[in-house]
Protein backbone atom coordinates (compact mmCIF):
# COMPACT_ATOMS: atom_id res chain seq x y z
CA UNK A 1 0.00 0.00 0.00
CA UNK A 2 1.36 3.35 -0.98
CA UNK A 3 -0.29 6.68 -0.15
CA UNK A 4 0.22 9.42 -2.74
CA UNK A 5 -0.45 13.16 -2.59
CA UNK A 6 -1.50 15.17 -5.61
CA UNK A 7 -0.66 18.79 -4.77
CA UNK A 8 -1.70 21.87 -6.77
CA UNK A 9 -1.24 25.60 -6.08
CA UNK A 10 -0.09 28.85 -7.66
CA UNK A 11 3.71 29.05 -7.94
CA UNK A 12 4.12 32.50 -6.30
CA UNK A 13 1.92 31.47 -3.38
CA UNK A 14 3.67 28.15 -2.73
CA UNK A 15 7.21 28.93 -3.90
CA UNK A 16 8.36 27.07 -0.77
CA UNK A 17 6.86 23.80 -2.02
CA UNK A 18 8.24 24.26 -5.54
CA UNK A 19 11.71 24.76 -4.07
CA UNK A 20 11.37 21.62 -1.97
CA UNK A 21 10.29 19.68 -5.05
CA UNK A 22 13.44 20.86 -6.83
CA UNK A 23 15.58 19.95 -3.82
CA UNK A 24 14.18 16.40 -3.80
CA UNK A 25 14.03 16.10 -7.62
CA UNK A 26 10.28 15.61 -7.70
CA UNK A 27 8.73 16.34 -11.11
CA UNK A 28 6.63 19.51 -11.14
CA UNK A 29 4.17 20.38 -13.92
CA UNK A 30 3.78 24.11 -14.56
CA UNK A 31 0.63 25.53 -16.13
CA UNK A 32 1.18 29.08 -17.44
CA UNK A 33 -0.98 32.20 -17.43
CA UNK A 34 -3.78 31.12 -15.19
CA UNK A 35 -6.55 33.47 -14.11
CA UNK A 36 -6.13 37.05 -15.35
CA UNK A 37 -2.58 37.45 -14.19
CA UNK A 38 -0.04 36.25 -16.75
CA UNK A 39 2.69 36.17 -14.11
CA UNK A 40 0.73 33.69 -12.09
CA UNK A 41 1.58 30.07 -12.70
CA UNK A 42 -0.08 26.96 -11.38
CA UNK A 43 1.91 23.88 -10.52
CA UNK A 44 0.90 20.31 -9.85
CA UNK A 45 3.01 17.51 -8.44
CA UNK A 46 2.67 13.96 -7.13
CA UNK A 47 4.62 12.62 -4.20
CA UNK A 48 4.32 9.42 -2.16
CA UNK A 49 4.54 9.30 1.62
CA UNK A 50 7.49 6.91 1.33
CA UNK A 51 9.51 9.52 -0.58
CA UNK A 52 12.55 10.77 1.43
CA UNK A 53 11.35 14.37 1.02
CA UNK A 54 7.77 13.77 2.18
CA UNK A 55 8.31 14.56 5.87
CA UNK A 56 9.72 18.01 5.12
CA UNK A 57 7.15 18.71 2.37
CA UNK A 58 4.32 17.74 4.73
CA UNK A 59 5.58 20.16 7.41
CA UNK A 60 5.91 23.07 4.98
CA UNK A 61 2.61 22.21 3.27
CA UNK A 62 0.77 22.62 6.58
CA UNK A 63 1.77 26.31 6.82
CA UNK A 64 -1.14 27.41 4.64
CA UNK A 65 -4.19 25.73 3.08
CA UNK A 66 -3.26 24.10 -0.24
CA UNK A 67 -5.04 21.63 -2.50
CA UNK A 68 -3.68 18.24 -1.46
CA UNK A 69 -5.59 15.17 -2.64
CA UNK A 70 -4.57 11.79 -1.28
CA UNK A 71 -5.03 8.46 -3.01
CA UNK A 72 -3.78 4.98 -2.17
CA UNK A 73 -2.57 2.32 -4.55
CA UNK A 74 -2.09 -1.39 -3.87
CA UNK A 75 0.18 -3.86 -5.60
CA UNK A 76 -1.29 -6.91 -7.29
CA UNK A 77 0.46 -9.08 -4.68
CA UNK A 78 -1.24 -7.16 -1.85
CA UNK A 79 -4.67 -7.57 -3.43
CA UNK A 80 -4.10 -11.29 -4.09
CA UNK A 81 -3.02 -11.79 -0.47
CA UNK A 82 -5.98 -9.93 1.06
CA UNK A 83 -9.04 -11.99 2.11
CA UNK A 84 -11.25 -9.11 0.93
CA UNK A 85 -10.86 -6.02 -1.25
CA UNK A 86 -13.15 -3.17 -2.11
CA UNK A 87 -13.84 -1.39 -5.36
CA UNK A 88 -12.01 1.91 -5.13
CA UNK A 89 -12.50 3.25 -8.62
CA UNK A 90 -14.28 2.39 -11.86
CA UNK A 91 -13.77 3.77 -15.34
CA UNK A 92 -16.56 6.28 -15.95
CA UNK A 93 -18.56 7.12 -19.03
CA UNK A 94 -21.88 8.89 -19.62
CA UNK A 95 -24.60 9.90 -17.17
CA UNK A 96 -27.55 8.03 -15.69
CA UNK A 97 -30.87 9.20 -17.12
CA UNK A 98 -32.63 11.34 -16.45
CA UNK A 99 -29.47 13.33 -15.89
CA UNK A 100 -31.45 16.46 -14.99
CA UNK A 101 -33.22 14.54 -12.22
CA UNK A 102 -30.03 13.50 -10.39
CA UNK A 103 -29.84 12.43 -7.59
CA UNK A 104 -33.51 11.35 -7.62
CA UNK A 105 -33.37 9.36 -10.88
CA UNK A 106 -37.06 8.42 -10.96
CA UNK A 107 -37.97 5.02 -12.52
CA UNK A 108 -34.73 3.69 -11.02
CA UNK A 109 -34.42 4.33 -7.34
CA UNK A 110 -36.17 5.58 -4.26
CA UNK A 111 -34.45 8.29 -2.25
CA UNK A 112 -34.65 7.23 1.39
CA UNK A 113 -33.80 10.68 2.73
CA UNK A 114 -33.78 14.08 1.10
CA UNK A 115 -31.15 15.30 3.54
CA UNK A 116 -28.35 12.84 2.76
CA UNK A 117 -29.64 11.21 -0.48
CA UNK A 118 -29.31 7.62 0.68
CA UNK A 119 -31.27 5.52 -1.82
CA UNK A 120 -32.63 2.10 -2.71
CA UNK A 121 -32.42 1.00 -6.34
CA UNK A 122 -35.57 -0.86 -7.46
CA UNK A 123 -35.20 -0.90 -11.25
CA UNK A 124 -32.35 -0.88 -13.80
CA UNK A 125 -30.41 2.31 -14.42
CA UNK A 126 -30.90 4.03 -17.76
CA UNK A 127 -28.36 5.52 -20.17
CA UNK A 128 -28.94 7.62 -23.30
CA UNK A 129 -27.01 5.37 -25.73
CA UNK A 130 -24.78 2.29 -25.75
CA UNK A 131 -21.89 3.06 -23.39
CA UNK A 132 -18.51 3.59 -25.01
CA UNK A 133 -16.31 1.53 -22.77
CA UNK A 134 -13.17 1.36 -24.95
CA UNK A 135 -10.93 -1.50 -23.81
CA UNK A 136 -12.45 -1.67 -20.33
CA UNK A 137 -14.47 -4.58 -18.99
CA UNK A 138 -15.80 -2.61 -16.01
CA UNK A 139 -17.34 0.82 -15.95
CA UNK A 140 -19.66 3.14 -14.13
CA UNK A 141 -21.46 6.30 -15.11
CA UNK A 142 -20.44 9.75 -13.95
CA UNK A 143 -22.23 10.68 -10.69
CA UNK A 144 -22.95 7.02 -9.91
CA UNK A 145 -20.80 4.68 -7.88
CA UNK A 146 -22.37 1.47 -9.16
CA UNK A 147 -20.56 -1.33 -10.94
CA UNK A 148 -21.28 -2.36 -14.53
CA UNK A 149 -19.41 -4.94 -16.58
CA UNK A 150 -19.37 -6.54 -20.02
CA UNK A 151 -21.37 -9.81 -20.36
CA UNK A 152 -18.14 -11.87 -20.40
CA UNK A 153 -17.39 -10.78 -16.82
CA UNK A 154 -20.92 -11.56 -15.61
CA UNK A 155 -20.87 -14.99 -17.29
CA UNK A 156 -17.50 -15.80 -15.72
CA UNK A 157 -18.73 -14.74 -12.27
CA UNK A 158 -21.77 -16.99 -12.67
CA UNK A 159 -19.67 -19.94 -13.88
CA UNK A 160 -17.41 -19.51 -10.87
CA UNK A 161 -20.46 -19.60 -8.61
CA UNK A 162 -19.80 -16.23 -6.98
CA UNK A 163 -22.63 -15.20 -4.69
CA UNK A 164 -24.09 -11.97 -3.38
CA UNK A 165 -24.71 -10.25 -6.72
CA UNK A 166 -27.55 -10.09 -9.22
CA UNK A 167 -27.22 -9.58 -12.94
CA UNK A 168 -29.30 -6.51 -13.87
CA UNK A 169 -29.99 -4.83 -17.20
CA UNK A 170 -28.77 -1.37 -18.12
CA UNK A 171 -31.57 0.22 -20.14
CA UNK A 172 -31.25 2.39 -23.23
CA UNK A 173 -33.47 5.22 -22.13
CA UNK A 174 -35.44 6.15 -25.27
CA UNK A 175 -35.63 2.69 -26.82
CA UNK A 176 -36.53 1.21 -23.43
CA UNK A 177 -34.54 -1.97 -24.13
CA UNK A 178 -31.37 -3.23 -22.41
CA UNK A 179 -28.00 -2.43 -23.95
CA UNK A 180 -26.17 -5.59 -25.00
CA UNK A 181 -22.83 -4.05 -24.17
CA UNK A 182 -22.86 -3.98 -20.38
CA UNK A 183 -24.87 -5.17 -17.40
CA UNK A 184 -25.02 -4.07 -13.78
CA UNK A 185 -23.50 -6.09 -10.96
CA UNK A 186 -26.25 -5.35 -8.47
CA UNK A 187 -25.41 -5.94 -4.82
CA UNK A 188 -27.77 -5.35 -1.91
CA UNK A 189 -26.21 -7.34 0.93
CA UNK A 190 -25.04 -4.97 3.66
CA UNK A 191 -22.43 -5.97 6.24
CA UNK A 192 -24.10 -6.02 9.66
CA UNK A 193 -20.99 -4.55 11.33
CA UNK A 194 -18.89 -1.41 11.00
CA UNK A 195 -15.35 -0.94 9.75
CA UNK A 196 -12.87 -1.01 12.63
CA UNK A 197 -11.13 2.24 11.64
CA UNK A 198 -14.35 4.23 11.54
CA UNK A 199 -12.59 7.05 13.44
CA UNK A 200 -10.26 7.50 10.45
CA UNK A 201 -13.06 7.97 7.91
CA UNK A 202 -12.93 11.62 6.87
CA UNK A 203 -15.49 14.29 7.57
CA UNK A 204 -18.25 12.45 9.50
CA UNK A 205 -21.44 14.43 8.93
CA UNK A 206 -24.75 13.82 10.66
CA UNK A 207 -27.75 14.23 8.37
CA UNK A 208 -30.02 16.95 9.81
CA UNK A 209 -33.10 15.09 8.55
CA UNK A 210 -32.57 11.40 9.43
CA UNK A 211 -29.51 11.43 11.71
CA UNK A 212 -27.46 9.02 9.54
CA UNK A 213 -23.73 9.71 9.61
CA UNK A 214 -22.02 9.89 6.21
CA UNK A 215 -18.29 10.07 5.47
CA UNK A 216 -16.10 11.28 2.66
CA UNK A 217 -14.30 8.52 0.74
CA UNK A 218 -11.33 7.14 2.67
CA UNK A 219 -8.50 7.96 0.26
CA UNK A 220 -5.48 7.99 2.58
CA UNK A 221 -5.30 4.30 3.46
CA UNK A 222 -7.79 1.45 3.40
CA UNK A 223 -10.80 0.07 5.26
CA UNK A 224 -10.07 -2.18 8.22
CA UNK A 225 -12.25 -4.99 9.53
CA UNK A 226 -12.11 -7.35 12.45
CA UNK A 227 -11.02 -10.73 11.03
CA UNK A 228 -13.67 -12.58 13.06
CA UNK A 229 -16.44 -10.31 11.65
CA UNK A 230 -15.55 -10.97 8.01
CA UNK A 231 -14.92 -14.68 8.66
CA UNK A 232 -18.67 -15.16 9.09
CA UNK A 233 -19.61 -13.59 5.73
CA UNK A 234 -20.69 -16.23 3.19
CA UNK A 235 -21.30 -14.05 0.11
CA UNK A 236 -18.65 -12.88 -2.35
CA UNK A 237 -20.13 -9.39 -2.82
CA UNK A 238 -21.19 -7.15 0.06
CA UNK A 239 -21.70 -3.45 0.81
CA UNK A 240 -20.27 -1.52 3.72
CA UNK A 241 -22.56 -0.62 6.59
CA UNK A 242 -21.26 2.98 6.26
CA UNK A 243 -22.53 5.48 3.71
CA UNK A 244 -19.95 7.49 1.79
CA UNK A 245 -20.93 10.88 0.43
CA UNK A 246 -19.58 13.45 -1.98
CA UNK A 247 -21.97 16.33 -2.69
CA UNK A 248 -25.29 14.78 -3.77
CA UNK A 249 -23.66 11.45 -4.56
CA UNK A 250 -24.11 8.96 -1.72
CA UNK A 251 -23.11 5.30 -1.88
CA UNK A 252 -21.92 2.26 0.03
CA UNK A 253 -18.50 0.86 -0.87
CA UNK A 254 -18.59 -2.60 -2.51
CA UNK A 255 -16.50 -5.37 -0.96
CA UNK A 256 -15.45 -8.42 -2.98
CA UNK A 257 -14.03 -11.68 -1.70
CA UNK A 258 -10.53 -12.89 -2.46
CA UNK A 259 -11.74 -15.34 -5.11
CA UNK A 260 -13.50 -12.53 -7.04
CA UNK A 261 -10.38 -10.34 -6.83
CA UNK A 262 -8.19 -13.24 -8.04
CA UNK A 263 -10.56 -13.83 -10.95
CA UNK A 264 -10.44 -10.14 -12.00
CA UNK A 265 -6.64 -10.09 -11.78
CA UNK A 266 -6.23 -13.44 -13.58
CA UNK A 267 -8.25 -12.12 -16.54
CA UNK A 268 -6.42 -8.75 -16.47
CA UNK A 269 -9.80 -7.02 -16.78
CA UNK A 270 -9.59 -3.24 -16.95
CA UNK A 271 -11.66 -0.31 -15.74
CA UNK A 272 -11.55 -1.18 -12.05
CA UNK A 273 -9.14 -0.47 -9.22
CA UNK A 274 -9.21 -2.66 -6.13
CA UNK A 275 -8.12 -1.77 -2.61
CA UNK A 276 -6.99 -4.51 -0.26
CA UNK A 277 -8.92 -4.62 3.04
CA UNK A 278 -6.82 -4.75 6.20
CA UNK A 279 -7.78 -7.28 8.82
CA UNK A 280 -7.17 -6.30 12.43
Ligand SMILES: [Zn+2]
Nearest residue numbers: 113116207210
Ligand atom coordinates in the same frame (compact mmCIF):
# COMPACT_ATOMS: atom_id res chain seq x y z
ZN1 LIG B 1 -30.61 11.63 5.86
